[in-house]
Amino acid sequence: MCGIVGIIGENNVQYDLSIALQTIQHRGQDSCGIATKKKKKFYLEKDDGMVKDVFTEKKLKEFKGNMGIGHVRYPTMGSAGKVNAQPFFANQPGIFMAHNGNIINYHKLRKKLLEKSLYLTSNCDIEPVLYILSEELLKIKKKNFKTNDLILALKKTYKRVRGAFTIVGNIYLDGEEAMFACRDPYGIRPGVWGKKDGNYMVSSESVGLEILGYELKGDIPNGELMVFKKNKPPKFYEIDKKEHTPCIFEYIYFARPDSKISNYTPYNIRLELGKKLAKKLRKKGIDIDVVIPVPDTARPAATAIADELEIPAREGFIKNRYSARTFIMKSQEDREFEMRLKHNIIEDEFKNKKVLIVDDSIVRGTTTKYIVKLVKNASPKELHIGIFSPPVNYPCYYGIDISRKNELIARKFQKYYKKGLKELENKMAEYTDADTLTYLDTDDLKNITEYKTCSACFDGKYPLKLKKEEIENIEKDRGENKHGD
Amino acid sequence: MCGIVGIIGENNVQYDLSIALQTIQHRGQDSCGIATKKKKKFYLEKDDGMVKDVFTEKKLKEFKGNMGIGHVRYPTMGSAGKVNAQPFFANQPGIFMAHNGNIINYHKLRKKLLEKSLYLTSNCDIEPVLYILSEELLKIKKKNFKTNDLILALKKTYKRVRGAFTIVGNIYLDGEEAMFACRDPYGIRPGVWGKKDGNYMVSSESVGLEILGYELKGDIPNGELMVFKKNKPPKFYEIDKKEHTPCIFEYIYFARPDSKISNYTPYNIRLELGKKLAKKLRKKGIDIDVVIPVPDTARPAATAIADELEIPAREGFIKNRYSARTFIMKSQEDREFEMRLKHNIIEDEFKNKKVLIVDDSIVRGTTTKYIVKLVKNASPKELHIGIFSPPVNYPCYYGIDISRKNELIARKFQKYYKKGLKELENKMAEYTDADTLTYLDTDDLKNITEYKTCSACFDGKYPLKLKKEEIENIEKDRGENKHGD
Amino acid sequence: MCGIVGIIGENNVQYDLSIALQTIQHRGQDSCGIATKKKKKFYLEKDDGMVKDVFTEKKLKEFKGNMGIGHVRYPTMGSAGKVNAQPFFANQPGIFMAHNGNIINYHKLRKKLLEKSLYLTSNCDIEPVLYILSEELLKIKKKNFKTNDLILALKKTYKRVRGAFTIVGNIYLDGEEAMFACRDPYGIRPGVWGKKDGNYMVSSESVGLEILGYELKGDIPNGELMVFKKNKPPKFYEIDKKEHTPCIFEYIYFARPDSKISNYTPYNIRLELGKKLAKKLRKKGIDIDVVIPVPDTARPAATAIADELEIPAREGFIKNRYSARTFIMKSQEDREFEMRLKHNIIEDEFKNKKVLIVDDSIVRGTTTKYIVKLVKNASPKELHIGIFSPPVNYPCYYGIDISRKNELIARKFQKYYKKGLKELENKMAEYTDADTLTYLDTDDLKNITEYKTCSACFDGKYPLKLKKEEIENIEKDRGENKHGD
């Protein structure tokens, strides 16, 4: 996942960068970094932890610059920790770079570079991309880079680097300071840009732009390079363009509901999917008194269901607003206790009612199972689960931390799924101890936007094909560097 | 406000205390503390900051004890900072104590103690109470305290100490370890107790009990002392009992919705008040397309209004899930910017619609004004404000941080209010730039529970009368130690 | 050991207190504390670590006061750690207090207080003294204390408290701010006072006074109370006076050489003892080419020996100026390695020479043994050890951390010692692998000052007699709370 930000034009750009990063903190809480440039001088700081803790006032004062980029990291490739924090810097020819997404042929790139005695200092997957771009640029010339040189070098880089990514970087171009941004050929990972006076900003999500007063101008187009210079209109250059296929899971679960991603907000998509789920529930003839969302993602879908089915929606789950910590964790039981600390229920909303609990998706199944157990303490009359997405049946290799194949609960019950979605739903209801469980059909995702989306985690149709060894390397890496749930 | 916890019976009680404190972290984020006792040895640590940051695993390991109390502090009396953190300890006769609430004759107590050469080490208002109780106990005898001694000493203490409070403490009694808890004569501030096997727990709110597996047994009765000993039924002793009059504002705004306070949950009260607001809106003939709560407090009321008016409720505001920080704050403009960082809107839910925004209360008016300004960017057709409480027209001297009289917006428009609530509503609509603004009537709060509530902030009927000098001292203290908004 | 400082008269007295504490940092590096008072407000901070690390500029800014006391702690009673750091505060009647020395009937005092339900918050031995003094004062009256009240209370306190100590404290007396200092009946532990304009300062050693521009006026007289008020001459009151018998070990080893203690500097005493050792060596007919001190304590003695024997003194040992740390410590071997890090030798000064190594004393014998081993690498022709004190044959119960009886090497070889010092010297030479080893005779300590000294560690003549249970309690405490070497 991860989140990126870049700004060009403002003085002391580090302050706005730190604010923008805090608006996309949900995209990564493991580590963060900011890099700025003032004249020929670079400033870089990255560390473990949240933006507000790492970038204190004292730290921000050490920076200077009217151009800079920032990053929040959620490790999907490489382990956690400071050493893997972004941005990365290539001192020759002087490029700062950060990305969100995943480079699927990372292990091969690493190996190839090592053959040229180029050692990586991290196992973050943007590092080889940065060095490859630098290498391609230096092959063309040693200094005085023009935009055309960057285009050419980037085209060669895209030939060597395979992945789903949005990149933001800084380089001195055509005799002036420039910010560049580019997106993978399919535009799988999100990326937008905006304008305020003569300044420009790019980010993974649009929220930071709005809050800082930037006018959202749109997506960084898939497969294109954008070059931004202060007080000039940005330029667009095609590098390697395929069909625009953004990730559906950003809408369903990952992005902030108020972000605009390729012209749609996750909020609206969730409303829409909620409506579809409601129709399916009606068709299945499930009788419901009240709909209760698992906070925070499922709220919009729940309101849509309430409208559609003309039943009340209620806030039955209370989330602890403060991140809590417990030190007596061990085994499954304690994992449950940690969830217990996060969620509490309003018993009255469940007792003796036919309740529909709505959640966004089911990956491993443990959370759903726990939620049912928690709610049963309140003695509902019936307990139905509604999931406003299809079963997660394939891993994501493009930057969403959807665990390895053999950890997906839908995979475990594959024999049921093969007989039909209904069979899987029954099995899942049994497994989670709910009365019924309803997924969306994969077809329900169609036409949800005006363009195609990447729904590979649901239907296995990967827009960017993966080689067997690439899959193996990624799954191995995930096995070694296990992240969260 | 503040929050308290006490547990007797468990080994290494510090772990559960730290968990319980995290469930009531919303009651105070300024500082926190834990004190435990094992045999004759006391352990105490208090510091600035949140529970999860102060009580690290390393710190918790330093504690021992099968009896302990904890505290989270939100300063309403005395300044912020470590020196004022609770619990406090009286080394003779060996009592740990913490409270939530406010001692209204604090300044007089302080002065009286100083006349006896007793210097306070803080300006926290529980400190003199602790020393007065100790003094009264030592007047009776020097050692081998019996429950009767505590009752007698507490009765004398209640005569000298005036306030709204729930106290938890530890003392060696009748030859064994004991935990005691007591509540002010009116029971203004909340306090509950529960049981797990032979262990007992008290807390400001019930959530911690539920999560730790304690059975909630009920309120600490107003004006009574409870004494808890491991493996024995707790005992109740009347100290000074008036009519039970708990604070209505805990239900409306302050407590967690899932807590049980004197048998009612804030969640249900908010539903109820939402319904009343809906009826009033209908009577006023206000036409609404959609109801949108200001998160998180207003959600239950909004769902109740949606049901009652048969219109959809929507999540139009998106709150930043991560506490954010900005370092370029200055003046009013930056205060707005800070709010901007906290809230974002889903424009589609407002555009061209007749929107009702629901919030819990209006104190200074700045937040409401800002919310309207933010929403107007999305061009709603009409913008109505619904507040599910009456105008806050009087300061709270009982522990809720409702600012001094002259900062209350309702006070500023007092001449309108005197003409009738309607006049004030019109003025407030004009002031906040909304189309209409609707409060509840003070009568709407009646019979909302089966007992009387303290609604002094709305109607000025203070159950515990204050002397002029007490009011002056409290307002002066607040002026010097300004806390938050 | 420990060190104390008190200043009255200066504004923002915390700055000078922190400087003064740094001049006596050698008296304790475990923890430190400063307490100040301004009008009726007290300020107190104490923590683990060195003065320069605990009292940062930020921390010092939080203090106010024109009266204050400070402390550096080396635990000889009670364990290490923040909880035992001084000064301590009695909130009634408002006294800050700190001491250097040892209270020998601490365990009894603790027990007696507990019988009155007075719990100690630490196991530091000044805490009960403070409460006893407070109790005695409050027995007299509750407020408006006069100097006479303090005298009376202190006399009663001296009857209850047995030990070797110098105390500094703060109390409001005769209607004004006062600093008081008092010393045990024998004046075993050091304490001096000085004057600058109308301000007064007391300290364990005189160095801080000199550096801060105070004129050293002399000792705090043994068995007396001194009361200091700004701009008034200090007053002296006899409390309980025995023969002045200061600790000889302060001169030999512990105090800074440049301090003036009861009119003598350790520097001069060490010169004198060096001369005596030289005479003894000459009498023993030991032939020496060069004298080499173990730094830093032995340097003055070595120069005196060089003069007396007309041989050169040389710096053969080089001490690492920076405190070093190593993390692979285990067992005896690593202990040696740690010493190795601290000391290095100049081989040329030892090779083929008849070397006399001079050190101050031998407690456990391990350091001397190690020093010989280290030096032997440089192949000296002969290796002689000269110790400018007699064998340490008895533990110190008065505040010097001379380990428990059974850890003293002289005790281990008691059967030799009983036959005569010469036999012990031979045994010690054999044990440490030196050619010869020479101690001073206990008689050599006589008449070294114009007054008697406490040489109990050498001759077992304890000026303040100890009861058997007191000895047992102290040795037990030391066994549990082992401090350094």
Place this chain on the structure above:
Amino acid sequence: MCGIVGIIGENNVQYDLSIALQTIQHRGQDSCGIATKKKKKFYLEKDDGMVKDVFTEKKLKEFKGNMGIGHVRYPTMGSAGKVNAQPFFANQPGIFMAHNGNIINYHKLRKKLLEKSLYLTSNCDIEPVLYILSEELLKIKKKNFKTNDLILALKKTYKRVRGAFTIVGNIYLDGEEAMFACRDPYGIRPGVWGKKDGNYMVSSESVGLEILGYELKGDIPNGELMVFKKNKPPKFYEIDKKEHTPCIFEYIYFARPDSKISNYTPYNIRLELGKKLAKKLRKKGIDIDVVIPVPDTARPAATAIADELEIPAREGFIKNRYSARTFIMKSQEDREFEMRLKHNIIEDEFKNKKVLIVDDSIVRGTTTKYIVKLVKNASPKELHIGIFSPPVNYPCYYGIDISRKNELIARKFQKYYKKGLKELENKMAEYTDADTLTYLDTDDLKNITEYKTCSACFDGKYPLKLKKEEIENIEKDRGENKHGD
């Protein structure tokens, strides 16, 4: 100045590196760093502060490696701070490097690299050297480097890089892990190597080797490259060799007295210079009762003078063993106060005596002036100053922090010096308020070792000639980044 360490062969080499760095902590306290390598993985950490504070047990545990290098930094080029801490890493072809010394054409190198779009991330002068070496290596080939490639690349590097330095680095060579070390053509800065079993160690000074049990084998020869591989004899290759001319100031002041530098210890050199000073004092007919060294550097010289003149040497100055800090510093007066905190005197050793105070050198003159002022408080009969080096009359551009030309006191009194050393001595005696002041003659430094030494700071004879612009750049850099006194 700075200090370097490198070790190859041991497992978990970080522990010994941290110990070795602590033995040369006197060479730099500003920042420090350690880099290790295990298989293809690099580990690097550098930070502000002392070794014992930066490299905690926790931090050391994060490292792995059987090859590593370390550095302590005292900034003589570039500003202080983490960003300039060493070692530096070139990811292609994978080299870690650190140095002590100064690169005199740093500004030109930086400019040249920038012309090739190579941006430096610091203003530490080793960084361009590392990139130049990397560039030269990659010009030869891209991988599978042989020793011959390194020799060739280093020869080219020496052509481009001018300075006084000892470098230690790590590179993969001839198919195995290697450590390399090289020294500037004149061997101005120190550097030694040693052996323990099949492991090798290099360092700025020999003390670390001795303590870790390495046998000191000798200097890294000037102008040569050494290549170390585990279990193989190290190899020597001439790169660019001029006459061996080590820095005399290391012996006089900077290095630890117990280090062996080019076969001499500073201790012995100081003895020798002390003897010469004694002879000169005798010739001048100065009558002295006692000689007192300014600790710690002047002690050996003082003992030599005492022997030569047959007068006693005494420890008249007592240094605070603990680094102290004061926060009321401002202006000259406070600077003096800081010195006061560091030094105290034993008055008896000065009073009514004809005293010779011995110190190593005079740079700015402020310390000497202060010392005289301090001593005069003790009323010596006569006060003579003896400096066991000639006047510092020229800045050092080779890595000793001898301030810019116009800050040297000898320069200020140049007109006197031009008339003869005697005239300068008289002027300096007057200036410092001493009765007489005696320097060594520059001729006294001749033949002090069997090889030539760099005495440029005394005689202006710079072995490595500097261009005017190089001098200007260095002085400018020093002016901007002022370091201590």
